[in-house]
Amino acid sequence: MHSVIQRVAAIHDLSGFGGGSLSAVIPILSAMGIQVCSLPTAILSTHTGGFPDFHFRDLTDDMRMIISHWRRLSLSFAGIYSGFLGSAEQIDIVREFIRTFRGDGTLVVVDPVLGDDGKLYNTMDACMVEGMRSLIASADVITPNITEAALLLGEPGLPAMSGTKEIKEWARALSELGPRCVIVTSVPADHERGTSVVAHDRETGRYWKVACPYIPACYPGTGDIFASVISGSLLQGDSLPLSLDRAVQFVSMAIRTTFGHNFPEREGVFLERVLPSLNAPVSMSSFELI
Numbered sequence: 448m449h450s451v452i453q454r455v456a457a458i459h460d461l462s463g464f465g466g467g468s469l470s471a472v473i474p475i476l477s478a479m480g481i482q483v484c485s486l487p488t489a490i491l492s493t494h495t496g497g498f499p500d501f502h503f504r505d506l507t508d509d510m511r512m513i514i515s516h517w518r519r520l521s522l523s524f525a526g527i528y529s530g531f532l533g534s535a536e537q538i539d540i541v542r543e544f545i546r547t548f549r550g551d552g553t554l555v556v557v558d559p560v561l562g563d564d565g566k567l568y569n570t571m572d573a574c575m576v577e578g579m580r581s582l583i584a585s586a587d588v589i590t591p592n593i594t595e596a597a598l599l600l601g602e603p604g605l606p607a608m609s610g611t612k613e614i615k616e617w618a619r620a621l622s623e624l625g626p627r628c629v630i631v632t633s634v635p636a637d638h639e640r641g642t643s644v645v646a647h648d649r650e651t652g653r654y655w656k657v658a659c660p661y662i663p664a665c666y667p668g669t670g671d672i673f674a675s676v677i678s679g680s681l682l683q684g685d686s687l688p689l690s691l692d693r694a695v696q697f698v699s700m701a702i703r704t705t706f707g708h709n710f711p712e713r714e715g716v717f718l719e720r721v722l723p724s725l726n727a728p729v730s731m732s733s734f735e736l737i
């Protein structure tokens with residue numbers, strides 16, 4: 448089984464409407480030929496960004512039961528990939544899950560979902576930030592956006608530019624908290640508009656950057672889409688910079704496909720329209736060493 452298909456434990460919430468979380472993780476990894484075993488952290492009617500009266504059911508107790516069944520089944524995983532967690536207690540559960548199920552060569556990706564645009568998400572607080580800071584110590588790869596990077600480092604503000612000494616410093620400081628690879632998204636670009644993704648691999652000592660094309664829109668769920676493509680790409684054996692390229696190109700295409708239709712941003716991107724492109728080679732590589 449193991450050599451025929453790779454299996455990933457996906458520890459994320461399930462939001463019914465608005466895209467993101469498991470609604471993105473499952474189709475993306477499936478399209479990349481990876482089997483997804485869902486360990487849901489919460490069930491929501493929608494994501495928390497833009498729908499004020501969303502329904503939220505915490506699944507902390509169910510997670511324990513699911514994990515205990517998986518232990519009895521002696522499941523093993525090529526990857527463990529966590530995202531939005533519903534409570535501080537869940538952080539301890541995920542840490543223990545990693546300790547139990549990590550085998551030789553298991554890739555552990557933690558997307559430290561906490562906030563965006565300089566603010567914490569609705570359901571997050573200082574306790575979740577502290578817990579997430581300790582959880583990333585168990586990860587091989589983390590994918591914070593610039594806001595989450597600042598929160599994890601206890602930095603009061605966001606840096607004004609990428610490619611600078613400061614963002615490299617941040618990536619290095621985050622990797623010193625535990626993960627070998629740090630991938631920071633939504634980094635402000637050195638020119639007026641646009642953002643970039645900056646990554647650091649502690650083992651090679653290298654820093655990479657991929658510029659993201661500018662579009663005047665901000666769709667929820669794109670962070671989950673990005674981290675899912677990174678996870679699938681690394682599991683497929685792509686290098687770190689090629690995985691960055693693949694994820695940036697896929698998210699950009701998803702945003703562009705949606706943007707022309709002028710739908711409300713809170714409804715997310717038309718993921719289904721672009722999923723087939725995950726099986727195409729990276730069209731033009733644009734990563735650079737910084």
Ligand code: PXL
Pocket residue numbers: 460462467468491493494495496531560568667668669670671
């Ligand atoms: O995209 C991260 C995310 C995941 N899950 C839920 C969210 C968000 C961001 O708002 O609300 C429920």
